[in-house]
Amino acid sequence: MNEAAVKNAAPARAQNNVAGLLVLALAAIALPLIPFVLPVSDYVLNIFMNSITYAMAVLGMVVVLGYTGQINLAQAAFFGFGAYAVALGTLTYGMHFWVSFALGLVVAAVAGLVLGLTTLRLGGHYLAMITISFQQIFDLIIVNWIDLTHGPDGIAGIEPPSLFGFHLTDKRAYLVFCAVVLYLLIWFVWWLPSTRLGRAMRAVRDNELAAETIGVHTLRTKVIAFTMSAVLGGIGGAFYAAGFSYISPDNFNFARSVEFLTMVLLGGAQSPFGAALGTVLLILLPEWLRFLKNIYLAIYGISVILIMVFMPEGIWGLLRNSWNKVRKPRPLAVESVPALALDIKLEHSTPMLKLENLQKHFGGLKAVDGIDLEVAPGTVHALIGPNGSGKTTSLNVVNGIYKPTAGKIALDGIDVTNLKPHDRAGLGMGRTFQNIRLFQSMTALENVMVGAQRENNPIESGREALTQRAMAALQFVGIADRAHIVVRSLPYGTQRLVEIARALAGYPKLLLLDEPGAGLNQSEKQELVGLLKRLRGHGLTIFLIDHDMGVVEKVSDKITVLNFGKKIAEGTPQDVLRHPDVIAAYLGEAPASGTA
Amino acid sequence: MEALANNLQVLFQGLALGSIYALVALGFVLIIRATNVVNFAQGDFAMLGAYAMVLFLVGLPGNADLGIPGFETGVPYWLAIILSVVVMTLIGLAFNYGVYYPLRNRSFLPVLISTLGASIFLQNTILAIFNPQPRPLEKLLSSDGVTIGGVFLDSQYLVILVFTVCAVAFQYFFFEHTLLGKKLQATSQDKDMARLLGIPVALMIAITFIYSSVLGGMAGILIAPILFVSIGMGSIIALKAFAATIIGGFGDVAGAIVGGIIIGVIESFAAYYISVPYKDAYAFLALFLVLLFRPQGIFGEKVSEKA
Numbered sequence: 001m002n003e004a005a006v007k008n009a010a011p012a013r014a015q016n017n018v019a020g021l022l023v024l025a026l027a028a029i030a031l032p033l034i035p036f037v038l039p040v041s042d043y044v045l046n047i048f049m050n051s052i053t054y055a056m057a058v059l060g061m062v063v064v065l066g067y068t069g070q071i072n073l074a075q076a077a078f079f080g081f082g083a084y085a086v087a088l089g090t091l092t093y094g095m096h097f098w099v100s101f102a103l104g105l106v107v108a109a110v111a112g113l114v115l116g117l118t119t120l121r122l123g124g125h126y127l128a129m130i131t132i133s134f135q136q137i138f139d140l141i142i143v144n145w146i147d148l149t150h151g152p153d154g155i156a157g158i159e160p161p162s163l164f165g166f167h168l169t170d171k172r173a174y175l176v177f178c179a180v181v182l183y184l185l186i187w188f189v190w191w192l193p194s195t196r197l198g199r200a201m202r203a204v205r206d207n208e209l210a211a212e213t214i215g216v217h218t219l220r221t222k223v224i225a226f227t228m229s230a231v232l233g234g235i236g237g238a239f240y241a242a243g244f245s246y247i248s249p250d251n252f253n254f255a256r257s258v259e260f261l262t263m264v265l266l267g268g269a270q271s272p273f274g275a276a277l278g279t280v281l282l283i284l285l286p287e288w289l290r291f292l293k294n295i296y297l298a299i300y301g302i303s304v305i306l307i308m309v310f311m312p313e314g315i316w317g318l319l320r321n322s323w324n325k326v327r328k329p330r331p332l333a334v335e336s337v338p339a340l341a342l343d344i345k346l347e348h349s350t351p352m353l354k355l356e357n358l359q360k361h362f363g364g365l366k367a368v369d370g371i372d373l374e375v376a377p378g379t380v381h382a383l384i385g386p387n388g389s390g391k392t393t394s395l396n397v398v399n400g401i402y403k404p405t406a407g408k409i410a411l412d413g414i415d416v417t418n419l420k421p422h423d424r425a426g427l428g429m430g431r432t433f434q435n436i437r438l439f440q441s442m443t444a445l446e447n448v449m450v451g452a453q454r455e456n457n458p459i460e461s462g463r464e465a466l467t468q469r470a471m472a473a474l475q476f477v478g479i480a481d482r483a484h485i486v487v488r489s490l491p492y493g494t495q496r497l498v499e500i501a502r503a504l505a506g507y508p509k510l511l512l513l514d515e516p517g518a519g520l521n522q523s524e525k526q527e528l529v530g531l532l533k534r535l536r537g538h539g540l541t542i543f544l545i546d547h548d549m550g551v552v553e554k555v556s557d558k559i560t561v562l563n564f565g566k567k568i569a570e571g572t573p574q575d576v577l578r579h580p581d582v583i584a585a586y587l588g589e590a591p592a593s594g595t596a
Numbered sequence: 597m598e599a600l601a602n603n604l605q606v607l608f609q610g611l612a613l614g615s616i617y618a619l620v621a622l623g624f625v626l627i628i629r630a631t632n633v634v635n636f637a638q639g640d641f642a643m644l645g646a647y648a649m650v651l652f653l654v655g656l657p658g659n660a661d662l663g664i665p666g667f668e669t670g671v672p673y674w675l676a677i678i679l680s681v682v683v684m685t686l687i688g689l690a691f692n693y694g695v696y697y698p699l700r701n702r703s704f705l706p707v708l709i710s711t712l713g714a715s716i717f718l719q720n721t722i723l724a725i726f727n728p729q730p731r732p733l734e735k736l737l738s739s740d741g742v743t744i745g746g747v748f749l750d751s752q753y754l755v756i757l758v759f760t761v762c763a764v765a766f767q768y769f770f771f772e773h774t775l776l777g778k779k780l781q782a783t784s785q786d787k788d789m790a791r792l793l794g795i796p797v798a799l800m801i802a803i804t805f806i807y808s809s810v811l812g813g814m815a816g817i818l819i820a821p822i823l824f825v826s827i828g829m830g831s832i833i834a835l836k837a838f839a840a841t842i843i844g845g846f847g848d849v850a851g852a853i854v855g856g857i858i859i860g861v862i863e864s865f866a867a868y869y870i871s872v873p874y875k876d877a878y879a880f881l882a883l884f885l886v887l888l889f890r891p892q893g894i895f896g897e898k899v900s901e902k903a
Binding site: 129132 | 628634636662694695698699702704705706707708709710712713714715716717718719720721723724831835838839842846873874876877880883884887891
């Protein structure tokens with residue numbers, strides 16, 4: 001009964017989608033053709049022109065801010081690179097439009113790349129500041145380097161380009177051309193999130209540390225995002241310059257960057273359609289608010305605050321959320337999901353993980369003070385110790401989040417001491433976190449796919465294999481039926497499982513689990529023990545930290561006990577948990593008479 | 597000999613200018629420590645302080661479109677300062693409740709953008725009330741300044757230096773030796789713990805905003821006679837003050853002061869020896885270099901994210 005209803009509903013919804021897309025497409029085609037049919041003034045044409053070229057730059061903000069979560073307050077500078085390249089290239093240096101255009105994009109791309117590289121060390125406020133500084137310096141240069149840029153007077157007489165021998169002097173024809181370019185760019189930006197790169201970007205946005213740890217080259221991802229954003233800004237600027245035939249520095253200053261930012265936030269930073277909508281609205285707003293005269297900009301400032309308070313995902317976010325409420329989630333066919341393969345080929349047989357004299361000091365605090373440890377392949381090895389004994393620090397050093405003060409780490413015989421976390425993930429080191437670190441706004445499936453797309457993952461290439469692998473991992477932990485649910489709305493225990501599936505999808509040689517039992521109730525802990533035993537049955541090597549002796553005792557082959565950053569005992573669970581030093585570390589020294 | 601005097605003159609100006617940046621930077625740092633958010637309208641507090649002085653010392657030009665009548669005032673300078681501080685207190689309070697409080701549980705990005713919106717709002721409101729023309733403001737002291745050993749010391753610059761020293765001393769005393777100061781510190785270090793100890797965290801943050809607003813306002817009041825009062829005066833001060841907080845060490849009080857002074861001195865010397873039109877660029881250049889080679893700043897500690 002239910003299944004039949006679902007089967008009937010699916011095509012109906014598909015029809016709705018198709019109808020909606022058709023309406024959207026028709027409107028999109030019709031809009032730039034209006035000037036050919038109806039008599040419109042130059043003024044209206046300029047508003048069209050403005051919207052289309054600004055929207056291109058705002059699409060760049062979608063990529064860098066909406067997808068990748070990096071603030072960029074220099075988009076107007078990139079817009080300016082494109083505009084000045086076309087103006088100076090064609091007028092001062094007499095180059096062909098498209099040559100100047102390409103040069104402008106190259107310059108913008110290089111600037112975006114450099115700005116992106118600063119994210120190596122800086123995020124958040126620093127990045128905001130750096131991009132503002134960049135914008136200010138750009139502004140100072142175009143105002144003051146008068147020999148090159150004509151300074152505040154600007155440059156007039158920029159001609160529109162020709163295309164396949166057809167000169168686009170008719171403003172209406174040029175408009176149609178720009179609209180087509182815009183639609184292509186919107187399509188590209190819309191398609192991007194479902195690609196490997198797009199998923200990596202969103203992973204960086206939602207949780208950069210987790211992304212890096214499971215194999216995303218976070219710096220490269222951010223640099224690409226900035227570069228793309230800069231190129232999109234440059235394209236917009238170039239067409240803007242040719243469309244208005246006159247440019248001056250005040251088109252490209254900090255205020256314009258803030259305007260681009262507001263446009264993307266108003267429309268919805270996560271969607272190219274939202275960005276286009278926000279751009280058009282914010283260009284029309286001053287026309288509608290004309291009666292407010294000179295307090296218009298003050299109202300504009302207030303609306304930025306109101307958008308942040310009441311519409312955190314912008315207008316498009318509101319529309320999409322209400323659409324999602326109406327739409328029923330599609331049930332998934334989980335029967336056809338393949339079994340999860342975990343038997344990865346090893347380079348060297350023993351040991352899987354080797355720590356030699358590992359040390360990590362924070363100032364005077366010796367959190368990890370010379371640990372030697374070997375994890376044998378195919379075993380579950382637990383690291384325990386009282387609070388503050390250096391367990392999580394050890395794990396963070398093993399995994400590359402912290403640089404060790406001294407010592408050596410080898411994974412499967414390969415020295416990884418100086419590698420970045422994503423490179424270690426690329427060699428087969430998977431990990432989960434004590435306080436769950438998932439990509440909260442992505443679905444369970446997308447989360448696990450990010451895990452599956454680590455470098456060197458020995459699965460077939462292509463999207464299909466990636467999806468299969470992710471589904472298999474979800475099926476293994478028993479939640480494949482919830483693959484399309486956004487992680488944020490899953491219960492805590494299920495989120496833990498998603499995190500384990502994300503690590504498994506990466507085909508790990510070694511799985512690091514940081515307190516996998518933390519926060520689980522008794523029955524969930526039982527399930528966890530079952531899952532860990534199954535993983536051991538598949539021959540996976542696991543190195544785990546936990547407080548719960550019940551869990552540790554049941555699953556471990558070997559236990560290492562830390563206290564004050566040093567190893568105090570090691571052996572089988574039975575031996576170690578009866579070791580007097582271990583009892584002393586957990587319960588305090590036994591009275592002297594007891595030891596006698 | 598003359599070269600030395602010239603250099604001392606430039607240094608003196610740099611120190612005074614740097615003090616202004618330091619005052620605004622202090623406001624930045626206090627808000628960063630209390631709320632973990634950079635207030636992009638911090639510079640506009642300086643602009644508002646300066647316009648409050650214009651309002652009380654001179655009056656309003658009036659704006660017929662908005663139905664704002666023009667009038668002349670002319671209260672004594674000391675009273676104008678007190679009234680301006682009162683105005684800044686109210687603005688700080690309004691800022692806290694209008695811009696920060698509704699977004700207090702969200703990540704830094706929405707709050708940062710909200711303060712940008714506030715900056716646009718404040719600048720354009722002032723633009724509508726006063727007109728775009730920059731306005732001069734008279735100095736606090738009637739004397740122009742003194743000349744010592746061939747170095748001319750402008751009276752307003754001296755006032756700025758004296759005020760900054762006093763403000764820093766006051767702040768040290770306030771945070772280290774008063775109960776309210778300790779509560780503010782506790783709030784900035786660990787909000788949850790402070791709340792558990794019965795410290796009214798929301799009130800502490802409101803006080804922080806008020807204090808920052810007044811500090812920024814005083815910076816504006818002091819620099820106004822030198823720079824002219826204009827709508828955009830705050831933005832450029834704020835950018836440099838923020839650069840100062842990074843150079844000094846993000847969130848570090850001593851760093852903000854030292855960073856501000858470093859930027860002021862660099863800017864003065866670069867403008868004197870290299871080029872005036874690009875004087876604003878040197879601060880950013882210094883910032884780039886610091887970020888490249890010592891991103892944690894002079895006094896900052898390296899922090900790594902905890903997993």
